[in-house]
Amino acid sequence: MSARIFVPADSSALAVGAEAVARAIAKEARARGLAVEIVRNGSRGMVWLEPLVEVETPQGRIGYGQVSAGDAPALFDAGFLQGGEHPARLGKVEDLDWMARQQRLTFARCGVIDPLSLEDYRAHGGFDGLKRALAMAPAEVVEEVVDSGLRGRGGAGFPTGIKWRTVAGAEADRKYVVCNADEGDSGTFADRMLMEGDPFTLIEGMTIAGLATGATKGFVYIRSEYPHAFRAMQRAIDAARAGGWLGADVAGSGRAFDMEARLGAGAYVCGEETSLLESLEGRRGQVRAKPPLPAVQGLFGKPTVINNVLSLASVPWILAHGAKAYADFGMGRSRGTQPFQIAGNVKRGGLVELAFGVTIRELVEDFGGGTASGRKLRAVQVGGPLGAYFPEALLDTPLDYEAMLAAKGMLGHGGLVAFDDSVDLAKQARFAMQFCAIESCGKCTPCRIGSTRGVEVIDKIVAGVARDKNRELLLDLCDAMTDGSLCALGGLTPMPVLSALTHFSEDFERKAPARQAAEQVRP
Amino acid sequence: MGQDTQAPLSFDEGRALEIIGGLAHLEGAMLPILHALQDAFGHIDARMVPLVASALNVSRADAHGAVSFYHDFRDAPAGRHVLRICRAESCQSMGCERLVEHLRHTHRLTPGETTADGALTLENVYCLGQCALSPAALVDGEPVGRLDEKRLDALLGQLKGARA
Numbered sequence: 001m002s003a004r005i006f007v008p009a010d011s012s013a014l015a016v017g018a019e020a021v022a023r024a025i026a027k028e029a030r031a032r033g034l035a036v037e038i039v040r041n042g043s044r045g046m047v048w049l050e051p052l053v054e055v056e057t058p059q060g061r062i063g064y065g066q067v068s069a070g071d072a073p074a075l076f077d078a079g080f081l082q083g084g085e086h087p088a089r090l091g092k093v094e095d096l097d098w099m100a101r102q103q104r105l106t107f108a109r110c111g112v113i114d115p116l117s118l119e120d121y122r123a124h125g126g127f128d129g130l131k132r133a134l135a136m137a138p139a140e141v142v143e144e145v146v147d148s149g150l151r152g153r154g155g156a157g158f159p160t161g162i163k164w165r166t167v168a169g170a171e172a173d174r175k176y177v178v179c180n181a182d183e184g185d186s187g188t189f190a191d192r193m194l195m196e197g198d199p200f201t202l203i204e205g206m207t208i209a210g211l212a213t214g215a216t217k218g219f220v221y222i223r224s225e226y227p228h229a230f231r232a233m234q235r236a237i238d239a240a241r242a243g244g245w246l247g248a249d250v251a252g253s254g255r256a257f258d259m260e261a262r263l264g265a266g267a268y269v270c271g272e273e274t275s276l277l278e279s280l281e282g283r284r285g286q287v288r289a290k291p292p293l294p295a296v297q298g299l300f301g302k303p304t305v306i307n308n309v310l311s312l313a314s315v316p317w318i319l320a321h322g323a324k325a326y327a328d329f330g331m332g333r334s335r336g337t338q339p340f341q342i343a344g345n346v347k348r349g350g351l352v353e354l355a356f357g358v359t360i361r362e363l364v365e366d367f368g369g370g371t372a373s374g375r376k377l378r379a380v381q382v383g384g385p386l387g388a389y390f391p392e393a394l395l396d397t398p399l400d401y402e403a404m405l406a407a408k409g410m411l412g413h414g415g416l417v418a419f420d421d422s423v424d425l426a427k428q429a430r431f432a433m434q435f436c437a438i439e440s441c442g443k444c445t446p447c448r449i450g451s452t453r454g455v456e457v458i459d460k461i462v463a464g465v466a467r468d469k470n471r472e473l474l475l476d477l478c479d480a481m482t483d484g485s486l487c488a489l490g491g492l493t494p495m496p497v498l499s500a501l502t503h504f505s506e507d508f509e510r511k512a513p514a515r516q517a518a519e520q521v522r523p
Numbered sequence: 524m525g526q527d528t529q530a531p532l533s534f535d536e537g538r539a540l541e542i543i544g545g546l547a548h549l550e551g552a553m554l555p556i557l558h559a560l561q562d563a564f565g566h567i568d569a570r571m572v573p574l575v576a577s578a579l580n581v582s583r584a585d586a587h588g589a590v591s592f593y594h595d596f597r598d599a600p601a602g603r604h605v606l607r608i609c610r611a612e613s614c615q616s617m618g619c620e621r622l623v624e625h626l627r628h629t630h631r632l633t634p635g636e637t638t639a640d641g642a643l644t645l646e647n648v649y650c651l652g653q654c655a656l657s658p659a660a661l662v663d664g665e666p667v668g669r670l671d672e673k674r675l676d677a678l679l680g681q682l683k684g685a686r687a
């Protein structure tokens with residue numbers, strides 16, 4: 001029997017040399033006349049350890065972290081195929097603190113299996129949810145999702161089951177399931193990691209959504225910045241169809257569901273659901289006014305379920321294990337687990353799936369290990385470019401939808417970006433406005449013009465020009481954007497800006513650079 | 524579009540029509556067609572737009588509107604290599620702005636521009652989903668993470684080598 005070695009093909013692993021590592025291991029094995037099977041798995045989410053090579057042994061899977069291609073001969077010399085001792089050896093991967101402390105439901109298989117092997121998928125509980133759904137009436141499936149308490153993981157936190165109920169109840173000759181894989185938020189990568197590491201879970205979730213609501217066609221809209229995820233989804237869809245899990249007769253049930261992966265074209269606003277639908281239909285990604293809701297009139301005017309990758313990928317677990325088992329995780333009105341993403345200036349960045357209620361500090365300090373730079377942690381932006389910057393004093397805020405709102409922030413897609421004390425929050429506030437100006441779809445004046453004005457006003461404040469007056473102006477501008485924008489791009493851009501102003505006002509009150517320089521030359 | 528219609532086409536019209544015809548049956552075929560055209564020709568020539576419009580039965584204005592809305596579609600070819608550097612928050616927290624300055628000063632590269640010899644285009648991008656490896660970039664579609672000045676210099680050296 002040949003030894004099984006796992007070298008991730010997740011794009012994060014590739015970004016730090018996993019391809020060369022896989023080649024070097026294969027070459028070294030050949031040279032030594034050893035039979036090995038190299039599985040290209042997804043990522044375990046311990047991105048800081050990539051490339052993380054694992055070897056299957058009788059004791060379990062043994063990991064070797066941050067392996068480089070040059071390490072291959074030494075690894076073989078150390079007997080790594082039997083889990084031998086080597087400086088890169090981490091021990092049993094499942095027992096590592098980072099893994100053992102998680103509650104991995106949605107990501108249970110990610111990094112474990114071969115992402116494109118249906119056999120591997122089934123051996124790890126894949127399609128159990130779909131099989132149960134096929135044995136239930138569609139309305140029962142919808143109620144199961146309602147009872148699980150699952151809320152949309154794309155940012156708005158709307159109850160997924162309720163959305164499905166509307167689509168199920170709509171009469172139409174054709175309905176759609178659209179998966180929002182636009183994942184534009186900085187600091188987030190869970191959708192990408194799932195699509196690259198366990199794409200069948202998303203396919204299964206979308207198929208269940210189709211069966212529950214009467215939709216027969218699905219689209220996954222993937223941002224073009226994710227070429228690897230796009231290819232992984234395309235291959236997985238083809239494999240699922242070839243295996244009889246998609247098509248006119250899903251798993252021999254006589255019921256139809258099929259899907260396609262589609263590529264976005266570099267527009268942040270296309271993550272907004274109505275803009276995404278416009279884009280899928282082939283138009284400019286301009287936001288539509290609601291109502292009508294997509295659930296009533298969505299893609300091509302037909303009733304459409306539109307959900308984030310993580311919402312849909314949570315459904316197979318819920319169906320397989322029951323709504324109650326899922327709802328047992330979490331706090332308050334945030335039920336289940338959230339794949340959090342720890343990013344930015346941290347020692348250990350990656351993905352951690354935990355029940356709602358964990359605090360920002362636990363993630364950034366315990367899991368993340370503090371700043372990568374070793375300097376003092378100063379701010380954590382939670383929830384992407386439209387999310388608030390949290391100061392040290394608020395790091396014990398629990399991550400759940402309501403607690404975040406109460407702290408004038410939002411959970412968004414669950415991304416956390418840490419900054420050390422070299423950060424200038426006035427600059428970050430300016431960037432928030434600038435990003436809104438770059439990405440605005442152009443439909444509303446407060447968003448399109450207000451954001452550009454916002455950049456100018458912040459520049460004036462920083463330059464020390466009529467500070468009080470311009471501060472007032474900035475607050476008014478934020479009000480206008482909050483109240484007068486059609487979608488959350490314009491509507492929430494004030495959130496990072498106001499959090500910076502509130503918690504880090506000193507950054508807006510520094511001596512203006514020109515004056516500071518002038519003072520320095522004076523004795 | 525202000526273009527001289529008498530000028531010879533810079534692309535093979537037959538091939539463009541073949542690409543368009545091969546995808547026009549898709550639901551919402553516009554973006555798949557535009558991506559395929561750009562993949563084949565490196566850009567979307569203004570004179571491809573009427574071909575797409577007529578195949579999809581939409582007005583030229585609508586087709587042009589779609590092309591112009593999306594950051595991805597170029598109206599002129601990029602350099603032989605494309606470096607897309609992330610400028611979003613996570614990469615900011617790890618010093619991407621310093622790297623952009625380095626590219627500007629040491630390599631005379633400016634975001635949004637192509638070098639005079641057509642070798643390299645530098646572009647801004649806002650998040651690549653590599654935020655646990657910030658600062659990150661895409662080099663000809665392949666992700667690179669944990670960038671610093673040295674790694675960037677090495678990458679640019681390799682790209683130059685690849686072209687020699």
Ligand SMILES: Cc1cc2nc3c(=O)[nH]c(=O)nc-3n(C[C@H](O)[C@H](O)[C@H](O)COP(=O)(O)O)c2cc1C
Nearest residue numbers: 152153154180182183184271272273307308311488
């Ligand atoms: C500017 C903007 C960008 C958005 N980007 C995304 C995104 O990248 N992914 C996503 O799932 N939802 C995104 N959303 C939220 C979607 O509009 C929508 O709420 C979501 O797709 C619904 O799915 P869910 O209920 O499963 O979260 C965005 C919203 C706005 C206003």
Ligand code: SF4
Nearest residue numbers: 441443444447487490
């Ligand atoms: S708020 Fe901005 S992005 Fe949203 S619809 Fe208005 S202009 Fe478009």
Ligand code: FES
Nearest residue numbers: 443444445484486
């Ligand atoms: S212009 Fe009508 S809502 Fe903004």
Ligand code: FES
Nearest residue numbers: 609614651653654
């Ligand atoms: S912010 Fe740069 S990769 Fe996400």
